[in-house]
Amino acid sequence: MSNNHFHVSDLGEKKLIKRIINKLDNYESSTGKKFFKHNIGDDAALININNWKNTKNAKRTLNNKDNDERYLVASSDLLIQSKHFPKQMSYFQMGQKAITVNVSDLAAMGSNPIGILISLAVPTDLKLTYFDEIIDGILDICYKYKIPLIGGDTNEADEIIISGTALGIVDTNNTLKKSGFSNGDYIAVTGEIGLASLGFEILKEENYKIIKNELKKGKIDQKIVDLAIEKALNPTAKINEGKILGKFASSATDITDGLNSELHELHESNNQTNKLDNLGLRIYENKLAKMPNFNGIVIISKILNKNPLDIILNIGEDFEILFTSNMDKNKIKNYYKEKYSNKNFDFYIIGDINETNNVEIEYLNGKIEKLTLKGYEHFNRKIND
Amino acid sequence: MSNNHFHVSDLGEKKLIKRIINKLDNYESSTGKKFFKHNIGDDAALININNWKNTKNAKRTLNNKDNDERYLVASSDLLIQSKHFPKQMSYFQMGQKAITVNVSDLAAMGSNPIGILISLAVPTDLKLTYFDEIIDGILDICYKYKIPLIGGDTNEADEIIISGTALGIVDTNNTLKKSGFSNGDYIAVTGEIGLASLGFEILKEENYKIIKNELKKGKIDQKIVDLAIEKALNPTAKINEGKILGKFASSATDITDGLNSELHELHESNNQTNKLDNLGLRIYENKLAKMPNFNGIVIISKILNKNPLDIILNIGEDFEILFTSNMDKNKIKNYYKEKYSNKNFDFYIIGDINETNNVEIEYLNGKIEKLTLKGYEHFNRKIND
Incomplete structure (x- = not known):
């Protein structure tokens, strides 16, 4: 072309x-x-660091175990105020989100964060207190993820632009990639999906009025509205979950561009790596329907004249991890609990790997349909995707 | 505040x-x-990678030399079309410059490039051929610097934004920092300074007309005009020079923000690291005047109603390395020649370290004056600066 x-x-x-x-x-x-x-390669670049030291002699001398080998993981994401930050988002939240989108890619590779660089461009007439809020948001969430801010630069621009590069480290054996699943593996997500995208819909001026009205009438639940907005404005990267999945998952990616798009990513990546198998991915509406807020999402979507499955499948921004595995769910949950002082890891199984070579959905009525790529396009893709 | x-x-x-x-x-x-x-820290973040492998036993077993220890070097820079790319710059050159500004920071640390990530945001109505030109420029210069493009993302924006993060690796012993010089060290630059900033002046519409007129009259040299424009539009990072200086220099930084500003950076950084010494930096106009195009810069600056020393000292964009050393100039040049198949490394000694605790200039008339920070402000600073 x-x-x-x-x-x-x-x-x-x-x-x-x-x-x-x-x-x-x-x-x-x-x-x-x-x-x-x-x-x-994948959600992030993988750089083999095992040859960085003069370890040729070391390797001969030592009884090196495989898990001594590690990758450096690097991922970049750039956010622009008018495209990525809803008007209701505070400056503090903008700083937080810029870190979260980058750390989420590290999480999807199963890696440990080691540092992040931020390039921050702001208008010269931005109030200093707002500049401070952005920085406070960045530092606050860096501390939460235990990822040090190690560098970056400042610039002037017509609107706020925050570009980040997150660096992590991962054992070669525990690296999560988009390919690698087998027939019979289940497909799961690390948390409920659809809430963040519903939140973005609710935050649109014309929709917000409708929702406020419906809330007054008691037709929808305030809790789910609050939760959806919270997920849209305060997304969280699943860094600990990613690290655990490094040991148990057969493939993974983070869901920034919508579940549908990411299912296709896994399919395509696996097809390229293993050209001879016919593995396909099928998700089930009845499994999606078991997520705690599924009904709420359906009700509010319909009020806003949106197709609920479109909200759930085609928008994204949830920053959950989509993964495949054949490991017992309780085994993974218990491992997580032990590692992270009794915290829960509630993931949802939504589908399985078959040999149809398709990406498809089984609806509540039993009908199976191919999932096609459509709807909302972020126009925000990673070379590593 | x-x-x-x-x-x-x-x-x-x-x-x-x-x-x-x-x-x-x-x-x-x-x-x-x-x-x-x-x-x-410095021009770029330094991350100690020696503890990344389980080398505790290795260290006990092996007779590790100090130079086995290395740093990961990481640096980010973001460029925005309306602020950093003159109108005459081609899309190919924009791609090249985005890589150069990032690689220049690696050079200033004496490091070997290992990879670069690029976040590219473009308007949706950008012609595809122009998009291709940006990418071609990126790949062309990546190949020249031998730095693989390892990741990044694409976005939509109202103007072109290119954010890069360059990764490198450097032996702990050969790391160039802004502090570390001693009394009596000379101050040098890896190439002529002032040409790029003169080029940006010439490229301004109102100035370009004046210059064309003076060229017609034969009052200025076409060669220097071409050279200045070339330096402004096609800057080059001094990556090989940086690697050699890692062995010979006592401190270094790249000159993106002007010589004056970077001299202050060295002074301040050294003061913070070595609080008790009174080291200062002095440059000499008569040494600057020995640069091959000094007179040409003076003539053209005056025609454009600019102070030539302001052009040379306060603008930058040359992407040369400013460094200090006490090593014999010929020794460094010969080492470079041996390493890089007889290529020349023509650096210019422009000053020396004294004990005045000042940053100062000695004019041609013998008058010594403190250099104050003034003039053009990029509003583009690195956290690592």
């Missing part, structure tokens, strides 16, 4: 990234060197 | 970064943990 009349919007996010990866391929074949491609 | 009426413009770049670092300090003292500060 070299036609001069095309614009980036004609391709959309995924094709733009594919275009970049193709260019990397071309560079490699023209130079005859595997220079770029070997590092382009 | 908690007054609600202040804006970020009232503080300026340096004070904003100090404000962030103070907040890190407050966080640390309130939690009692050295969580953030120990990693906030």
Whole structure:
């Protein structure tokens, strides 16, 4: 596609990234060197750090165990005020979210955070107190995730732009990738999905009025409205869950772009890695319906003239981890409990791996349909996706 | 300064970064943990990676040499079209510059590049061919610097924003920092300074007309005009020079914000590290005047009604490395020649370290004056600066 009349919007996010990866391929074949491609991978870049030290002799001398080998994990995400921060989001929350989106990618790789760099651009006429609030939000959540702020820069811009790069470290054996699942594995998510995207809908000015009205009439539950808004404005990265899943999951990714899109990511990634198998992914509406707030999401979506499954499947922003595994659920939960002083890890099994080579959903009425990629496009993709 | 009426413009770049670092300090003292500060340092963040492997036993068993110890180096820089790219800059050059500004920070630490992540935001109506040109520029210069593109993301924005994070690795012994010089060390730069900033002046519409007129009249040299524009549009990071300086320099930083500003950075950083010494930095106009294009810069600056020393000292964008050393110049040049197949490393000695505790300049007439921070402010500072 070299036609001069095309614009980036004609391709959309995924094709733009594919275009970049193709260019990397071309560079490699023209130079005859595997220079770029070997590092382009998953939710985050993986860099083999085992050769950084002069350990050639060490390896011969020592009885090295496999789990001595580690990767450096690196992931970048850029947020722009007008695109990623709803008007109701406080400056403190903007700072928090910029860290969370980056840490979430580390979580999806099963890695331990080691540091984050933030490039912060703000308008020159931004009030100093707001600047302070952004920084306070950044530091507050960095401390929560135990990820030190190690660098960055400041810039002036017409609106607030926060770009982050999170660095982590992970044992080679515990690295979560998008490929690797087997027939019969279950598909699960680390938390309820759909709430954050519902929250963004509720926060839209025209919708907020409708919701307030319905609340007055007692037709919807204040609790779920509050929860949805909370999830939209205060997302949390599942860093501890990711670390545990590194030991138990067969594949994983974080759900920033919607469950549907990420199911396709897993499918495509697995297809590329294991070209001969016919593995497919099926999710079940009746399993989604067991999530505690499913009915609430359905009711409010309908009030807002939205398809509830579209809210749940196609929007994202939940920052939960989608993963596959064949390990007993209680075993994982107990391991988590032991490791994190009796805290609960309530994940939801929503589907399974089959041999249809499709990404599909079974509706409540038993009908099975292929899930196609549609709806809301973030136009925010990672080269590593 | 908690007054609600202040804006970020009232503080300026340096004070904003100090404000962030103070907040890190407050966080640390309130939690009692050295969580953030120990990693906030220099041109780039330094992360000790020697404890990443289970090498406790290895260390006991092996006769580890000091130079087995290495740092991971990480640096972020964000560029915004309307602030950092002159109108005459091609899309290819924008991609190149975004990589160069990040790699330059690695160079200033003496490190070897291992990978770079790029977050690219573009308007949805950007022509696809222009998008391609940006990517081609990125890949072209990545290949030149031998730094693989390992990740990143794409976004939509109202103008082009390119945020990068460069990762490198450096032997602990060869790490270049801003502090560390001694009385009597010379001060040097890895290349001529002032040309890039002159180039940016020439590229301003109103100035370009004047220059074209003077060229017609034969009053100025076409070569220097071309060179200045080339330096402004095609800056190069001195990555090999940085690696060699890691062995020979006592301190270093890259000159993005102007020589004057960076001399103060070295002074301040050294003062903080070695509180008891009174080391100062003095540069000499007669040494600056020995740079091959000094006279040309003076002539053109005056035609444009600019103070030539302001162009040379206060603007920057040359991406040269400012360093101090007491090593014989020829020894360094010969070492470079051997290492890089007979290529030349022509650096310029412009001053020396004394015990005045000042940053000062000796003019051609012998008058010595303190250099104060003034002029052009990028409002683009690194936490690591």
